[in-house]
Each structure stands twice: as C-alpha cells, then as structure tokens.
Amino acid sequence: MTTNETLVLDTAAQDLLFREARTANTFTDEPVTDEQIQAIYDLVKYAPTAFNQQPLRVVLVRSAESRARLVEQMADGNKAKTGTAPLVAILAADNEFHEELPTQLPHFPQAKDMFFSEREVREGSALFNGALQVGYFILGVRAAGLAAGPMTGFDAAGINKEFFGDGEHSVLAVVNIGKPGDDAWFPRSPRLAYDEVVTTV
C-alpha cells in the first residue's frame, strides 16, 4: 500500500488511523479498560465543533443485563457481534448541550440564548456536531490500538427510551470496541476517486 509523503503526519500514524485500520466484526476476548476509554476521550475531546459545543455522551455497556437490553434493540445482523464484543459503547447526542455553553464558551456565553433557544435548532446542531464527535471518537479508538465496529442499524427510539429515558438524548451510533478477532473484516470496499469528490470553482 502506498504511503502519503505530502503529509506531515508520520506514516505509522497514517496507517494506524486510516490506511490499515478497519471496521471489525469479530473480536478477541481481551478486555477494554476504563483507562483506555479515558485516554481516548482525553485525546479526542480537543477536536473542533461549532461554538465549542460538546453534545457527545458515551454510555459504556458493561453489565450482562445492560448488554442484553441493548442487543434487543439492535438490527438482527448486528445482534451477535454486539452480544460478544469485549466492550460496547452507545454514542448519543445530548440535545440540551446548550446549558453548558456559558462555561464551555467563556468568550461568548450569550451564544446559548442567541442561537440555541429553540429545541429544533438545538437538535439539528447536536446531531451534526455529535456526528463530528462520533468520527473523532472512532479515530480515537484506533489511536488506542483497538478496532472499532460502529453500527447504525438499531431501533433508535428503543435505545433512547431504554438507556436515557429523559427525552433529551438521541442515539447516534453503537460502537463495538476491542482487539480484532478471526476473520474480523470484509475485503476493503472501494473509495471514490479524488476527481469524483473534489471540484474547483
């Protein structure tokens, strides 16, 4: 596989995060620790969002009872791997993130009321910026030498009710996390070429 020498990021890091990392469908039994998740969070928390909003919430599903409740909400094709991964994390957006802006955006605390007084606007912002944070989190999992298996096939209303229940959170993704196991992935699918994606005006 060719390297990318125009970049400043070193080749090992390019491979770890992008070129050799893959979405895993099977995992070994090796546990994933809270210390690893904290290291991931304490790195990716610095990546940018609009108005420094931080809607992402992470629920680590560790008990057998919670795992069973989550598997129940997953699409059939995702149940087996969600049931057996070393760790499963629910990534959700807190639609009331704006309450934190006065402390998280100290140079512009009035953003809370100027831009986010309407629930519909907040939900759109939490979805977009929460999705940015989901992408950063997935790369953070890879930065920890682990494989991520992000999934969007689930009953979202069911997960929101089972795991939040306050009407204020919207699940964005469920991510299996661990060391890749046997036959962990499909052959890599193609990507669009540069000229199919990038145009100049």
Next chain:
Amino acid sequence: MTTNETLVLDTAAQDLLFREARTANTFTDEPVTDEQIQAIYDLVKYAPTAFNQQPLRVVLVRSAESRARLVEQMADGNKAKTGTAPLVAILAADNEFHEELPTQLPHFPQAKDMFFSEREVREGSALFNGALQVGYFILGVRAAGLAAGPMTGFDAAGINKEFFGDGEHSVLAVVNIGKPGDDAWFPRSPRLAYDEVVTTV
C-alpha cells in the same frame, strides 16, 4: 501539556491532530496546493461510514469571482476570514450518494434499494455520514501540517443554490485552510471532563 501514554498513537501525532492543533481565524499568505488537498483526501477517504457510503463533496473555491460569491453567503462574523484565507473549501453532502452503492459496496449492492429508496431517509443518512466525513477531513487538514477554520455560520440555502443548484446537495460546512497567521486563535476553551461525558451501565 501532558501526553497520553496509554495510546498507541505517538505523541507527535497526538499533538499534531488534537492537542496542539487549533481552529484558525487568521492565515499567512502561503498557498495551499491541489497536491496537498489530494493528499488529505487520499488519506481520510479510508475512514469508516455506514454502508461505505461517501456523500462528502468538496468544492475548492479558487477564483476571485467564486470567492466573492461565497463571502456574500457567509455570516457577517465569517466574511473577512473567508475572504482572505489562502484556500476555502465548501464541504457538502450529495443526497444522491446511493447511486454509487452498487460499486462502492460490492458485497451488498442491494443496500441501495433496500435502505435508500426514500429521499428523506437518504438525506438523513447523507447528513450524518457526511458529518463524519467532515470531521475526518478536518483532521486530514491538520495531518497535512495546515490549520483548518471550519465554519457553520452561513446561508445554507444560498450556498446550495449558488454552488450546486441541482437540489441534490446540502452544504455541511465551509472550511478556511492555510498556515496560521498572527493571533490566529482564541485562548482554548474548556472541555467537559470524562465523568461528565462517559457513564457505565
């Protein structure tokens, strides 16, 4: 600033992508080349999305006439920096991304019709997965040793009409790109603590 030694990613890469990189508001005059943008794309294209969909489209705004048309659509607080950055990229989602699934997801080409026959479903998927790709692209800019200045303050309908005009694309972000200039950023705002974001069940 403390390093994060639980991670496999080396400290220089952690700093380059997350800890020392900042959202830039001013830039030097140094140009950003097409070769750099291609290097960024050819790295971040490998990051994961649902069903390997690739809704992200990038418009590099290089001509003075196009730059003026874009500045017109930006919020007042974003006009000056959008007008003077070495390069400005419009990042949008192609809501007709599903047409590419038969070639981009060769092991499951029927996903196109099974999941994405309804425009509303496609738009939601293009928004979420496009946002993931926006996050990856921002980190890719940093991987190239450049600073990104992502913005969401603009007239979205105006940009969609001016730069796409086919009713099939939705702008997600506009990103200034270059080497950081004088007084390029605000002091870093706080981030939520691990315990405010991560819970265990």
